Amino acid sequence: MTMPVELTVLAVIALMAASLWIPYIVGVNTAPKGSLPADAPDGFVRIANPALQRPWVQRAYRAHLNLLEQGMPFAILVLLADRADAFGPLTLWTSVAFLVLRVAHAVGYITAGARLPLRPLIFVGGWLCCLAMGFAVLAA
Incomplete structure (x- = not known):
């Protein structure tokens, strides 16, 4: 028995959410000398404050927070659709x-390639996907 595409996508989204912290930590730990404000504290306080980081690191x-914001509701809806046996062309x-959309959003956000109005439109597209998945669940 093969896993439905919807659950495979959910697994990829979960792996992406579990890994999207890596660019932030790499950015924090590779900040060139002088790239942070002179009065920035050392250690954990610096790492825990994204506002002190270079723009791409911020x-x-x-991008990680945005994925968590949309990924969690989407994951719940996919699992509910699986439970309700609601998988079909719409959910696929x-x-x-x-x-x-989530890959484009993360890449576009981190690289600054997706600027206004593209990035918010991509985010809204993800929200519309959540609504469509919710419709499939509620219609089942």
């Missing part, structure tokens, strides 16, 4: 679209 932090294409 964006990496926010919604899952694929959500994954593509």
Whole structure:
């Protein structure tokens, strides 16, 4: 028995959410001397305060938070759709679209390639995917 595409996408999203902290930590730990304010504290306080980091590192932090904000509701909806035996063409294409949008959002956010209005539109696309998945669950 093969795993449905929706659950495979959910596994990839979960792995992405579990790994998207890496760019932030790499950025924090590779800050060139003088790239942080002179009065920035050392150690954990510096790591825990994204506002003290270079712009791309701040964006990496926010990209991770954005994935968690949309990934959790989407994951719950996919699991509910699985439980309700609601998988079909709508849930399949919604899952694929959500994954593509979330990858585009993270890459675009961290690299600053997705600027206004593109990045918010990608985020809204993910929200629409959540609504579509919710519809599939409630219609089941």
